[in-house]
Amino acid sequence: MKKTIIALAAALAFAACDKISTDQYVLFAGSVAQWADGTPVATPVQRAHVDKYTGPKCSNCPTADVTLEAALATHGDRMTLIAVNHPSVQGLPYPNEPDLRTSHGTAWVQFYGITGIPAALLNRNTASTFSGSMPSISGAIADAIAQQPTLALEVEAAAEGSSVTIDVNMQFLADIAEPLTLTLALTEDSLAYKQLLPNASVNPTYVHNHMLRDVVTDTWGTPVEAQGRSGECRKATFRYAPSNPDIKLENCHIVALVSYKESRQIVNCAECHISH
Amino acid sequence: MNKKTLTLTLVLTMGTAVSAQGILGGHVTGNVQLDAQMSRADSTIGAEEVPERLLLNARADVLYQNGDFSAGLRFEMYQNPLLGFDPQYKGQGLAHYFVKYSGQRLTLTAGHFYEQFGSGMILRTYEDRYLGLDNALFGASLQYRPVDGITIKALAGRQRLYWDYGAGLVRGIDAEVAINSIIPALADSKLRATLGAGFVSKYEDDESLPAADPAFRLNLPLNVGAGAFRLNLGYGGWNLQAEYAHKGQDPSEMNHYIYRQGSALLLDLSYSQRGFSANLQAKRIDNMGFKSVRTQSGEMLFINYLPAITKNHTYAFLTMYPYATQVNGEQGLQGNVMYKFKKGTLLGGKYGTDLSLNSSVVTALDTTSLGGAGTDGYSVETFSRGGLLYGDVSVEVAKKLSKTVKLTATYAYQVFNPVVEGHSPDLYHNNVLIADLSWRINKKHSLRFEAEWMGSDSKYDPEQGHDDRRAGDWIMGLVEWNIGTHWFLSASDQYAYNDGTGNYYNLSVGYTRGATRAQLGYGKQREGLLCIGGVCRQVPASNGLTFSLTTSF
Structure with a gap:
C-alpha cells in the first residue's frame, strides 16, 4: 500500500502539470482575412502574371529561366512570377536537398494539365501557354499589360518575428459582376541548390528564384468580399506564419493574384518583398 | 441509465432497504425533501410567467451501513426546476450513489x-x-x-x-x-x-x-x-x-x-x-x-473552493447585498470579537449581555493589464490594493430582558460595490438597524418580532440604467407565532419606501411532527443573489405559493 501511495504521489507531482513558455501561449491557426473598406490604389496599372513550371532535374529549365528573367528585366513590376516545382520525376529533389514541391503547386499542375517542363502559363489562361525557351512570352506579357485594367491591386507585407502581416488593397476600376478570389502566394529567392543544365552537367549551387514555398490563402484563393462596383475600394488583412522552418522570410515575396472564381483566369496581380 | 429504470431502482431500493432493517444486520437511514413553487407574472417586481404553473424539486437520500461497509444513493427530481435553479437540472434520476469500506x-x-x-x-x-x-x-x-x-x-x-x-x-x-x-x-x-x-x-x-x-x-x-x-x-x-x-x-x-x-x-x-x-x-x-x-x-x-471572509449574515437586510468571492482576484481582512458581559455587572445586568463586533473589507488586486487571451493577462502590485469591493462593520448586542423576553439589536454599515454582480461600479452605502425580540408567552406559545430598517444611497431608476431592484431605503416587519410544539405562523413585509421599488409580503404556516416538517407559504420574492459561503446563485423574482416538506428516517 505504501508503495502504491508513493507511486501515485510521484506520478501526480511529476507528470500532471504542463508548463507552456511565454512565446508558445498561442499557435498560428491559419490565415484569416479581415475585410474592410480600402483606399484608392496608388498605381492603378494592369500587370501580368506568369506561372513557371520547372524542376531541378529538367535540363531545359535553365533556358526558360533566362527568358523569364529577361522578361522581368523588361517589364519590371508590371510582371509577377511564380516558379512551381513540377511533381514529376524532373521535379524531384537531388539526394540531401530540400523538396521544393508543394501541394498547392501540384494542384495547379493537375488542374492546368501541365505534363512537360519547362512550361509557363500567362495569367492562368490555358490559351496562353508556353514551353521550351518561350521566345514569344515577353511579347505576350507586353500585350497583356497594355490592357485597360478593370481592377487595381497593391500588396504590402511586414514580418514580425515568425509571422507576417499582409495587407492587400484593391480598387474596382470597372464593374465586375463575377465573383472574384484572392490568392496570396509566398515565393522565395536565392535558394542555391542543384540544377541539371542543358549540357547534362549539374550546377550544385544554381540559384532558384521566385520558388513557390506556400500559399497563404486556400490553394485557389479566398473570396473577395466586395460588391464589385466601379470605384469600390476593399482591403484585406491577413496574418500568416510559415510552418516550414527552412523558409527564410527575408528572401521571400508575397504575390497577390485576383482571379475570376469560375474561370480562374487572373484579373490583376501585384507583388511585394516582405519587409522586416 | 434509463430514467424510468433509475426511478424504479430507487423505489425498490428504498422499499427493500427500509424493510431490511435488522434483517441484514445493517442500518438504514435517509431523508426526503420536496419543494414546490407556483408563481405568476408580476410586473411590479419583475416576476415572469411560469408556463408550467407548478415547479418541483425533490430528493431522497438513503444510506445503508453495516459494520465497515456502507452504501448510499440519492434520487433527485426537477420537474421542472424551481426558479433560480439551472434549467439543465430538468429531469429525474439517480444522481448520486456509492459504496464505501471504512x-x-x-x-x-x-x-x-x-x-x-x-x-x-x-x-x-x-x-x-x-x-x-x-x-x-x-x-x-x-x-x-x-x-x-x-x-x-x-x-x-x-x-x-x-x-x-x-x-x-x-x-x-x-x-x-x-x-x-x-x-x-x-x-x-x-x-x-x-x-x-x-x-x-x-x-x-x-x-x-x-x-x-x-x-x-x-x-x-x-x-x-x-x-x-x-x-x-x-x-x-x-x-x-x-x-x-x-x-x-x-x-x-x-x-x-x-x-x-x-x-x-x-x-x-x-x-x-x-x-x-x-x-x-x-x-x-x-x-x-x-x-x-x-x-x-x-x-x-x-x-476548489475559495472561502469567503465576510460575515455570513442571517437577517434579511444584511443578506440583501451578499458578497460573492471573486475567484479572479481579491484580498481582504476580517475581524470578529465576541464578549459576554457577566451577570450582575453594569452592562451584564441580571442575565448577562452578549456583544459581537465584526468588520470585514475586501478589495480588488492592483493590476496592470498585459493583454487578453493568450497572454499573462496582468501584473499585480503586491503591496497595493485595487478598488473597494465590499466592506462592513456590524455590532450586535443580545440581551435577555426577563425570563421570557430576549432582545437582539444590530447595527451594521455596509459598503457594496455592485460591479461584482455586473452592475455599474457606483458604491452603495447602507446603514442597517435591526431589532429582534423573542417572547416566550408560556410553555405552548411564543412570539418573535423582527423590525429592520435600511437606509441606502442607492436608487432604483431603470431609465438611468440603475436597474437593481434592491436599491433604495427599506423597512421590514416580521411576526412569528409558535403554537404548541407543532404549528407556527409567520407574516412579514419588506417595503421600499424611498428611492426603491417593491412591496414584498410573505405569509407562511408550518407544521412539525417528529422528524417531519411541512411549510406552506404565499408571497413575493425579490430578485437577487442567494450566497452561501461566498458562492452564489441568482434568484429571480416570484409571486405565488411555495410548499416544502422534509422528513428523515
Missing part, C-alpha cells in the same frame, strides 16, 4: 463522493441543495492512515455536471501529519501542530480556442496542477491556521484565457477563552479559479 487504517470509496483538502483552496467537492450546486466526483477515493496521526488521501474521477459528467479528469493526493501524534515526546505538549500538503491535477483534451488575434489559437496546457501547503498551530486558547496554494497555467473561461499562474493565501488567527473570543482572518486570491472544464462558466465544475 476499515481501521483504510477507507475506500467507489462511485460518487465528496472530498476536501485543507481549507479547500485546491480541492473541495461538495453539494449545496439551496444553491443548486453539486460538484461531486464520480470515481474512486482512498484514505490511508499508516499510523495514528498521518492521513493520506488519493482520488480520481470526473465531476458531476447536472445529469452528466464534465470532460475533465481530476486526480489528487493529500497528506496530513499531526505532529503531536507521531512524536511521543510532544504528545502532551501545549503546542499542537498539524502539517498538510496536497496536489491536484486535472486533465482535459486539447481543443481549438481563439486567441485575441483571430489568426492564432491558444496552446492549451492539458494537465493543470495546483498544490497547497498548510499549517495549523494551537497553543492554549490561541490558534493559527495558514494555507498557501499555487496553481499552474490554467487559461479558462473564468480568467478570460490568460496564462498567469494562480495563488492564494489564507491566514486565520484566533483566541478564545470563557466569555471572550477574537478572530482575525486575511485572504489573498490571485487567479485561483480552478475548474475541471476550462470552458465552463457559472458555478458548476469548480474543483
Whole structure:
C-alpha cells in the first residue's frame, strides 16, 4: 500500500502539470482575412502574371529561366512570377536537398494539365501557354499589360518575428459582376541548390528564384468580399506564419493574384518583398 | 441509465432497504425533501410567467451501513426546476450513489463522493441543495492512515455536471501529519501542530480556442496542477491556521484565457477563552479559479473552493447585498470579537449581555493589464490594493430582558460595490438597524418580532440604467407565532419606501411532527443573489405559493 501511495504521489507531482513558455501561449491557426473598406490604389496599372513550371532535374529549365528573367528585366513590376516545382520525376529533389514541391503547386499542375517542363502559363489562361525557351512570352506579357485594367491591386507585407502581416488593397476600376478570389502566394529567392543544365552537367549551387514555398490563402484563393462596383475600394488583412522552418522570410515575396472564381483566369496581380 | 429504470431502482431500493432493517444486520437511514413553487407574472417586481404553473424539486437520500461497509444513493427530481435553479437540472434520476469500506487504517470509496483538502483552496467537492450546486466526483477515493496521526488521501474521477459528467479528469493526493501524534515526546505538549500538503491535477483534451488575434489559437496546457501547503498551530486558547496554494497555467473561461499562474493565501488567527473570543482572518486570491472544464462558466465544475471572509449574515437586510468571492482576484481582512458581559455587572445586568463586533473589507488586486487571451493577462502590485469591493462593520448586542423576553439589536454599515454582480461600479452605502425580540408567552406559545430598517444611497431608476431592484431605503416587519410544539405562523413585509421599488409580503404556516416538517407559504420574492459561503446563485423574482416538506428516517 505504501508503495502504491508513493507511486501515485510521484506520478501526480511529476507528470500532471504542463508548463507552456511565454512565446508558445498561442499557435498560428491559419490565415484569416479581415475585410474592410480600402483606399484608392496608388498605381492603378494592369500587370501580368506568369506561372513557371520547372524542376531541378529538367535540363531545359535553365533556358526558360533566362527568358523569364529577361522578361522581368523588361517589364519590371508590371510582371509577377511564380516558379512551381513540377511533381514529376524532373521535379524531384537531388539526394540531401530540400523538396521544393508543394501541394498547392501540384494542384495547379493537375488542374492546368501541365505534363512537360519547362512550361509557363500567362495569367492562368490555358490559351496562353508556353514551353521550351518561350521566345514569344515577353511579347505576350507586353500585350497583356497594355490592357485597360478593370481592377487595381497593391500588396504590402511586414514580418514580425515568425509571422507576417499582409495587407492587400484593391480598387474596382470597372464593374465586375463575377465573383472574384484572392490568392496570396509566398515565393522565395536565392535558394542555391542543384540544377541539371542543358549540357547534362549539374550546377550544385544554381540559384532558384521566385520558388513557390506556400500559399497563404486556400490553394485557389479566398473570396473577395466586395460588391464589385466601379470605384469600390476593399482591403484585406491577413496574418500568416510559415510552418516550414527552412523558409527564410527575408528572401521571400508575397504575390497577390485576383482571379475570376469560375474561370480562374487572373484579373490583376501585384507583388511585394516582405519587409522586416 | 434509463430514467424510468433509475426511478424504479430507487423505489425498490428504498422499499427493500427500509424493510431490511435488522434483517441484514445493517442500518438504514435517509431523508426526503420536496419543494414546490407556483408563481405568476408580476410586473411590479419583475416576476415572469411560469408556463408550467407548478415547479418541483425533490430528493431522497438513503444510506445503508453495516459494520465497515456502507452504501448510499440519492434520487433527485426537477420537474421542472424551481426558479433560480439551472434549467439543465430538468429531469429525474439517480444522481448520486456509492459504496464505501471504512476499515481501521483504510477507507475506500467507489462511485460518487465528496472530498476536501485543507481549507479547500485546491480541492473541495461538495453539494449545496439551496444553491443548486453539486460538484461531486464520480470515481474512486482512498484514505490511508499508516499510523495514528498521518492521513493520506488519493482520488480520481470526473465531476458531476447536472445529469452528466464534465470532460475533465481530476486526480489528487493529500497528506496530513499531526505532529503531536507521531512524536511521543510532544504528545502532551501545549503546542499542537498539524502539517498538510496536497496536489491536484486535472486533465482535459486539447481543443481549438481563439486567441485575441483571430489568426492564432491558444496552446492549451492539458494537465493543470495546483498544490497547497498548510499549517495549523494551537497553543492554549490561541490558534493559527495558514494555507498557501499555487496553481499552474490554467487559461479558462473564468480568467478570460490568460496564462498567469494562480495563488492564494489564507491566514486565520484566533483566541478564545470563557466569555471572550477574537478572530482575525486575511485572504489573498490571485487567479485561483480552478475548474475541471476550462470552458465552463457559472458555478458548476469548480474543483476548489475559495472561502469567503465576510460575515455570513442571517437577517434579511444584511443578506440583501451578499458578497460573492471573486475567484479572479481579491484580498481582504476580517475581524470578529465576541464578549459576554457577566451577570450582575453594569452592562451584564441580571442575565448577562452578549456583544459581537465584526468588520470585514475586501478589495480588488492592483493590476496592470498585459493583454487578453493568450497572454499573462496582468501584473499585480503586491503591496497595493485595487478598488473597494465590499466592506462592513456590524455590532450586535443580545440581551435577555426577563425570563421570557430576549432582545437582539444590530447595527451594521455596509459598503457594496455592485460591479461584482455586473452592475455599474457606483458604491452603495447602507446603514442597517435591526431589532429582534423573542417572547416566550408560556410553555405552548411564543412570539418573535423582527423590525429592520435600511437606509441606502442607492436608487432604483431603470431609465438611468440603475436597474437593481434592491436599491433604495427599506423597512421590514416580521411576526412569528409558535403554537404548541407543532404549528407556527409567520407574516412579514419588506417595503421600499424611498428611492426603491417593491412591496414584498410573505405569509407562511408550518407544521412539525417528529422528524417531519411541512411549510406552506404565499408571497413575493425579490430578485437577487442567494450566497452561501461566498458562492452564489441568482434568484429571480416570484409571486405565488411555495410548499416544502422534509422528513428523515
